[in-house]
Amino acid sequence: MTPTQKTDLKTDFIVLGMGCFWGAEKRMGEIPGVVDVESGYAGGDLPGAGYQDVLDHERALRTGKATARNHAEVVKVTFDPAKATLETILGKFWESHDPTQGDRQGNDIGSNYRSAIYYHDIAQRTTALATQAAYQAALDAAGIGWITTEILPVKNYIAAEEYHQNYLKKNPGGYCGLGGTGVKYPKPAENVAQSDVPADAAGSSLKSRTPLDSGNLNLAQQLIVFEAENCEFCRLFDQDILNHWQAEVPIVATMNVNPPAGWELEKPLFAAPTIVLFRDGREVTRYTGYNGEKANFWKWLGFQLLSPEQQKIAFQQGTEPPFTATNLDEKRPGKFVDPITGATLFLSNAKFDSGTGWPSFFDPIEGAVTEHEDKTHGMRRVEVRSASSGIHLGHVFNDGPAPTFKRYCINGNVLKFVPDKK
CATH class of the missing domain: 2.170.150.20 (Peptide methionine sulfoxide reductase.)
Structure with a gap:
């Protein structure tokens, strides 16, 4: 199709991250009503970046030499809404990759391979959230984990280099890298609820996903554990840590992926459980994932709660000067x-x-x-x-x-x- 023909159509677009964009481009291009699929980069803080820039930045992030958010490999899907609804596009999106893997997709590991939906208007956001809730209910029924897909406004979209476009058409035996969960998207287009959390999509899980009421929390300092249903790592965290909680800082667990109204997460959640420390309603730090490493969790929390002098003793086997402890002469019961x-x-x-x-x-x-x-x-x-x-x-x-x-x-x-x- 020529550029002139494209502009004559009344089309829409959405930007999707599904891991390596070569396979994503092929999968999304198979949908009837899709006019064009373009590989690119989006969602990061690197304007003008190219393929090597994204790879280099990911290495820098992993070695602590950079902090700016990296781009995800994405595809820009242009479609004719008269022939393919946005839900049809997103249904294929959910089915064509594993949206529960956080910063990876199969063998491709890194934040540049994260699952993402980048929308350009509020209607797209509403549909994205509705389909996410519907697919999460299907994953719950199948005993599969928590969706980690970030749903954000499109930011810094950059078309990829020409050699990445239509890569698998040019290289039929090339690497694809996509592997879905095997769970089908469950709802026909006409039944998508037009709300942020559709009542009929989450089913019996809806009550457990009720947003936390900030009025019941400690504004000055509060820990929130964001968990997921059918999450063995969440159950392990509860068993090891949460069920024995005696710490002074208050803690609460939730199945809802959103912070309390008026509170702010620094970035989307990528794995369950994620334990976030809030102060004055803003995220200070987080501990992502848990697999039985109790000492690591308490050390993370200790660095948030203890003074530098206490940290030196606790974590570096330091010793305070004699006769300096305020509780040295404490004699009360x-x-x-x-x-x-x-x-x-x-x-x-x-x-x-x-x-x-x-x-x-x-x-x-x-x-x-x-x-x-x-x-x-x-x-x-x-x-x-x-x-x-x-x-x-x-x-x-x-x-x-x-x-x-x-x-x-x-x-x-x-x-x-x-x-x-x-």
């Missing part, structure tokens, strides 16, 4: 807890004045601490760590009082004192 997890480590009735300048205890709560051989500084000592978070607390020596004759010499700056309630 109560407990000393892990400053990150809130787990009780020592009771005040096990505390004694050792004269060393550090808070000292003759007995910890059973199972609250772990002991490890320490050969640093030319000495042989026994290091004490918190069993719940893994942070360094101090050392234990065999010169304490009865009945244990142990002296747990602990850095007071990594102990939080909680007095008993009167």
